[in-house]
Amino acid sequence: TKHMGRNNYHFFQPSMNALAQQQLQLMNDLWLALDRHELHLVYQPKFQAPVGPIVGFEALLRWQHPTQGLLAPDQFLPLAEKSGLIVPIGNWVIDEACRQLREWHLEGHTDWSVAVNLSTLQFEQPQLVDTVMSSLARHHIPPHALILEVTETTAMNNPDESVRVLTELTRAGVKASIDDFGTGYSSLLYLKRLPACELKIDRAFVKDLGGEGDDATIVSAIVALAKTLNLKVVAEGVETPEQQEFLTQLGCNTLQGYLLGKPVSPQTIHAMSHNPQAM
Ligand code: C2E
Ligand code: CA
Ligand code: CA
Numbered sequence: 001t002k003h004m005g006r007n008n009y010h011f012f013q014p015s016m017n018a019l020a021q022q023q024l025q026l027m028n029d030l031w032l033a034l035d036r037h038e039l040h041l042v043y044q045p046k047f048q049a050p051v052g053p054i055v056g057f058e059a060l061l062r063w064q065h066p067t068q069g070l071l072a073p074d075q076f077l078p079l080a081e082k083s084g085l086i087v088p089i090g091n092w093v094i095d096e097a098c099r100q101l102r103e104w105h106l107e108g109h110t111d112w113s114v115a116v117n118l119s120t121l122q123f124e125q126p127q128l129v130d131t132v133m134s135s136l137a138r139h140h141i142p143p144h145a146l147i148l149e150v151t152e153t154t155a156m157n158n159p160d161e162s163v164r165v166l167t168e169l170t171r172a173g174v175k176a177s178i179d180d181f182g183t184g185y186s187s188l189l190y191l192k193r194l195p196a197c198e199l200k201i202d203r204a205f206v207k208d209l210g211g212e213g214d215d216a217t218i219v220s221a222i223v224a225l226a227k228t229l230n231l232k233v234v235a236e237g238v239e240t241p242e243q244q245e246f247l248t249q250l251g252c253n254t255l256q257g258y259l260l261g262k263p264v265s266p267q268t269i270h271a272m273s274h275n276p277q278a279m
């Protein structure tokens with residue numbers, strides 16, 4: 001644009017700051033990303049505590065940007081949410097995770113589940129239940145093999161509606177997980193009404209276990225609360241053997257984190273599963 005005549009209209013006004021321009025460009029690119037197959041999923045294993053078998057994987061979104069390289073969700077999901085693009089992208093994530101899970105089931109890993117993260121806008125779409133059910137049907141996935149991760153904040157955005165949607169999904173057999181637990185402001189009354197099967201302790205609390213602060217107390221309280229509500233507990237962000245040990249003793253059912261397995265491609269999982277020592 002710098003070679004344009006001074007009377008020519010150009011979209012990137014000089015007054016627009018560099019960051020805003022960058023974001024606008026990224027938004028344009030994101031519109032095209034789905035059609036151009038630039039999005040893909042990586043999968044992080046979840047293990048039965050303490051060191052049991054893999055129970056399933058969490059699907060995590062990645063964007064192979066044509067010039068900027070590999071982008072993590074933090075770098076583009078806020079834009080996707082703001083623009084509404086998260087809806088088609090999120091629908092693709094659900095379908096792709098189901099397609100992948102079917103492949104694993106056919107390879108014999110019939111006990112594996114897949115967990116998919118839902119954004120607030122996606123969760124509040126009236127078509128969500130239909131979208132989920134049709135992806136399950138299309139790929140012949142038993143509903144209980146799909147876990148939908150909804151953050152505490154998303155669930156509490158419109159609590160009555162969340163109860164209604166999650167009830168519909170769980171009646172159909174799909175599982176629900178309350179993600180990033182501890183970072184929001186749940187009313188215990190609603191938490192009790194939410195038909196979830198598990199609660200995921202946010203990495204922020206796991207990180208400082210064994211360190212200074214109070215996190216051990218907080219994590220113990222969260223686990224106790226979950227047990228009272230009859231929810232399974234997943235701890236994310238497990239990076240050290242000490243954390244693994246502590247979380248296991250507290251009674252966490254499932255562990256996830258770099259110590260046990262980073263998010264990887266389906267090709268890597270395939271290679272590992274043909275090497276029994278790695279599984
Ligand atoms: P999340 O759902 O809390 O996912 C956990 C994040 O922590 C992931 O980051 C994961 O790679 C990372 N992580 C896992 N174990 C460890 C660990 O031991 N140490 C550290 N430092 N990090 C660990 P990622 O993949 O960058 O995703 C960030 C967030 O983006 C997710 O947080 C989730 O909220 C969102 N997200 C990812 N994929 C999707 C998606 O398909 N749809 C939606 N709506 N959101 C997604
Ligand atoms: Ca998650
Ligand atoms: Ca988290």
Ligand code: CA
Binds near residue numbers: 179
């Ligand atoms: Ca999150």
